[in-house]
Amino acid sequence: MSGATGSEKKTALYDKHVALGARMVPFAGYMMPLSYSGQLAEHSAVRDRVGIFDLSHMGEFMITGPGAIEAVDKLLTNRFTGSKPFQAVYSPMCLDSGGIIDDLIAYNLPDGVYLVVNASNIDKDARWIQEHLPAGVHFGNISDHTSLIAIQGPATLEFMTPIMDQPIAHMPTYTSVRAKVAGIEALVSRTGYTGEDGYELYVANAVAPELWDRLLELGQSHGLAPIGLAARDTLRFEMGYCLYGNDIDETTTPLEAGLAWTVKMDKADFVGRQALMEQDKSGIPRRLVGLRPEGDRAIPRQGNPLKIEDRQIGHVTSGTFAPSLGMGLGMGYVESALSRPRTRVTIDVRGKDVPAAVTVLPFYTYGSRPGRRKI
Amino acid sequence: MAAVRGAEKFKEGVLGMNTPAELKYTEEHEWVKLEGKEALVGITDYAQGELGDIVFVELPSEGKTVKQGEVFGTIEAVKTVSDLYAPVTGKVIAINTALVDHPEHINKSPYTDGWMIRIAVDNPGEMEKLLNADGYKTHVGGH
16 A cells, blocks of 8 residues: 555545544545444444444446447447346456456446446546547546445344335346435436445535435444445455455456456357357466465465465465454465365465465355345 | 555545654564563554555564564464564564464554564664664654
8 A cells, every 4th residue: 555645635524533533545446435433343343233334435437329239249348238227247347368457337328338446546537448449439537426325234124124115125236226325316326346235326525525424424323334445345255255465467368367257268258258258268367266274363465375385376466354254365366276255275474374275256155235135 | 564455655644643752663564662671572552554464464573683774574464464673682582472373453442452573682782773762753754
């Protein structure tokens, strides 16, 4: 993490975070709340009750015009044509090489295709998409006018149902609806990055502070807590969700990253298809796996080498203490032959050899996210 | 504790931090309190804030000798890990075993319950090489 340069943007909720006593840090060109009451307390609040996040640093694009759906479909590895109105689709967007430019969510809205991209990739994605759109399909970057507030946690419905102007409990995950939340118009999407039930609310910047205040006030009796980026990272990590820049980037393919379910080889041609077909056929050289150190006091960290008998077989891409599991865990790429669960590897943690086992993702399987099997 | 979180230097963090005047400090964010010939050592309020929630601390065993400026342990926060540097030379005569089950003491009370080791100091003159509270505040404030 580098220091602030002073050129960072502020989200529409910046003053709210400061007033709440948040520790503000530069992240992807924005000053964002790292934590409010403490990372562990915030992590638990989302696992046990419900949390509210400002994710307004994320980028939003609107693609419009005849053929917008097909044009976007060509840029995504997942199938977007045939999606229902207001459906959301998670997908990598790849280079010709099959490397991942970004991972995003595409919404099929009546007024166009709405893309939600990682903050750190906004400029790069905007260039890439515009270069690939056919004549007549228009690109708009509405990131600077759009705020994103997420509500996540098992108590989400209990909190939100009474403050909505329409029912939302029946919504499957990865669907959205235009609705009023606490009296304020929003695009309400049943999505998230925590493994818990939850909704993401897209609103205009102008109404975001008012919505934030109303939600915090109405949520008080439900234990609603503001959650910073630090807890957001441990929540997503426990679910084995890839973080762009850590676990996936332009040098990794969706097949290597365990995202084969988002690659639809049988749909119409898409950018990266040829390379991904070839990789699928010739063999995927490495795979993203979970790593569980032996003993409960070693914490793998990003960049730690993975070894078998002094031969490096990969490296840790995300590593942290996992609060809900009470131990240090890692994610990382290993040669495919060594990617089977229970394969024993060594993690070089700051020069110390820590024995570890390859394990399946997600690490955490008790989340309230609908559709997830509880063990 | 070198390079804590890239040593983000936020004025609000610096102004809000607690830096007791009676302690001495290292540039690596340890504090030391001299009590006769013994020194109590921990990390500063600024450091715990930069690290975030602390989950494990690895400390030397009693009887081990630590040397001024050298690593005596490590501290693991949820998201980051950092070395601990001995502010003075001497023998470790006590360690705070409560930190095994309650590492959060370091976050909550860095100067009291969060102490880490007690050292029988070889040469109290070494204290002169350390920063006083104002010097430490200037150091983390980046003035």
